[in-house]
Amino acid sequence: MNSSLERRVKQLRSRVLVRSWDYRQRRHARGVWFRLRRVLADASAAYVISSDEARGLIAEGYRAEPVGAEIEPPKLIVFVPAARLAQIASARPVPVRLGREWLSAECLALTPFDTTA
Secondary structure, eight states: OHHHHHHHHHHHHHHHHHHHHHHHHHHHHTTHHHHHHHHHHTEEEEEEOOHHHHHHHHHTTOOBOTHHHHSSSOOEEEEOOHHHHTTOTTOEEEOSSSSHHHHHOSEEEEEEOOOOO
């Protein structure tokens, strides 16, 4: 009977350790994954662009999304109208989801959904 109780206590401690590690990881992220998914939800398309082009867009007055600086490695994420993005010849489309291509890009231009409809 004692070994049964010891086994149950060991299992309970194991679950508590895993749960506390999970909570600690969530607290360190400070909601960045939620904010990143929120930015993606507002985008109809995503394109990888060069850092020079991204800085040029910011110089034109487009705003960099703050969540891009909160992840590692940092990303420069800019919402740009589709008409302006069409002028960037080197823009390469990527899927609008947290995948390998999106996460490995240094600079991203996102087009918002058409809000005039």
